Amino acid sequence: MLRFFSILYIYCALIPPVSALASVELALGNHAPTAINEVYYRDGVSFLAIDDVMPVLGLKGRWDSVTHIYEITTPYGIASISPGSQYLRLGESFIPLKHMPRFIDGRLRIDEIFVREQIPDLLGFSVYYRNLNPPAPAPVPAEDDASLDRFFSFLLQKKEASNGPALGGVVLDPGHGGQEPGSLGIGGIKEKTVALDVAHSLEKQLKMQLGIPVYLTRDNDYALSPEQRVEPATRSDVDVLLQLHAQASPHAATSGISLFVRTREEFEGGSVPAEQGASMQLAICLEKALLKQGLPVQKIVPAPLLPLGRGNLPTVLVEMGYLTNADDVALLTQTEGRNRLVLALYDGLKTFADEQKENLQ
Numbered sequence: 590m591l592r593f594f595s596i597l598y599i600y601c602a603l604i605p606p607v608s609a610l611a612s613v614e615l616a617l618g619n620h621a622p623t624a625i626n627e628v629y630y631r632d633g634v635s636f637l638a639i640d641d642v643m644p645v646l647g648l649k650g651r652w653d654s655v656t657h658i659y660e661i662t663t664p665y666g667i668a669s670i671s672p673g674s675q676y677l678r679l680g681e682s683f684i685p686l687k688h689m690p691r692f693i694d695g696r697l698r699i700d701e702i703f704v705r706e707q708i709p710d711l712l713g714f715s716v717y718y719r720n721l722n723p724p725a726p727a728p729v730p731a732e733d734d735a736s737l738d739r740f741f742s743f744l745l746q747k748k749e750a751s752n753g754p755a756l757g758g759v760v761l762d763p764g765h766g767g768q769e770p771g772s773l774g775i776g777g778i779k780e781k782t783v784a785l786d787v788a789h790s791l792e793k794q795l796k797m798q799l800g801i802p803v804y805l806t807r808d809n810d811y812a813l814s815p816e817q818r819v820e821p822a823t824r825s826d827v828d829v830l831l832q833l834h835a836q837a838s839p840h841a842a843t844s845g846i847s848l849f850v851r852t853r854e855e856f857e858g859g860s861v862p863a864e865q866g867a868s869m870q871l872a873i874c875l876e877k878a879l880l881k882q883g884l885p886v887q888k889i890v891p892a893p894l895l896p897l898g899r900g901n902l903p904t905v906l907v908e909m910g911y912l913t914n915a916d917d918v919a920l921l922t923q924t925e926g927r928n929r930l931v932l933a934l935y936d937g938l939k940t941f942a943d944e945q946k947e948n949l950q
């Protein structure tokens with residue numbers, strides 16, 4: 590019994606006083622530490638709101654609700670991260686993150702390793718960081734360092750035209766999955782679920798109307814590594830890769846569809862700017878089809894978004910709407926709206942295929 594009490598005493602002595610609300614102390618160099626009270630534990634890792642962290646480190650950050658990207662102004666240029674992405678982009682370089690930034694409780698949050706080690710290493714300054722209530726570490730599967738290299742070794746190739754059907758195979762890539770929900774919206778609606786539902790509907794439409802093979806990067810709710818996501822698009826019969834996502838915005842009024850393509854299209858021995866590539870042609874076909882269905886397309890954006898991969902396989906990332914906007918949610922989840930969206934995507938793909946065919950004749 591005595592032994593029990595002495596253990597209890599030691600245990601109590603180690604627990605920080607309850608009066609300390611702050612969970613994390615953070616300072617730039619020798620500055621006085623700032624207390625950050627909002628700390629969320631996920632999978633044995635502490636996550637902090639990026640907007641709480643940036644001012645303490647003397648950095649300016651800004652969430653762009655259209656591109657889905659958080660931009661940090663650094664002495665070396667703009668660094669950008671996005672929820673669910675495994676990299677930070679700075680200029681032409683991609684820096685792998687230990688843990689993906691994610692939205693928790695309405696704010697974009699980053700893990701403490703990013704704050705404590707990765708930002709200081711990247712920008713060459715030192716920080717003081719102390720977690721007053723560190724979570725018990727959860728067993729984390731070993732990071733596969735080779736995964737990124739393999740991802741970037743994929744060059745998705747546009748296929749040589751043949752006399753076969755106008756469209757060979759199509760890869761549909763519903764974004765996120767598993768532990769990675771993507772954007773969150775009204776009533777807790779999750780991007781990963783919406784994306785998968787649209788992918789299944791579009792798959793059916795393509796199979797019914799054209800009878801062509803359709804490959805889904807995932808057909809259920811699970812996470813994919815970057816290379817698993819890209820791999821189906823390397824099949825020899827695949828002519829198009831369509832990536833399906835949805836966004837979230839702090840402003841409920843923000844709505845509409847955006848289409849993203851690679852900034853450059855790469856092929857064996859060269860590259861051309863987005864404007865000259867087949868992905869842009871596909872994006873234009875999709876835009877026309879969406880507008881024809883009365884669906885608002887905001888713009889086509891050449892952007893260095895990672896899921897787009899490298900190469901010149903016609904690839905478009907469709908941000909199908911905002912889960913934080915009631916009209917967009919209705920479009921994405923109710924039968925009538927969903928059917929219009931799926932029909933428009935189908936029409937866009939079909940028109941693109943027909944145009945490609947015509948160009949050859």
Ligand SMILES: [Zn+2]
Binds near residue numbers: 764
């Ligand atoms: Zn997404």
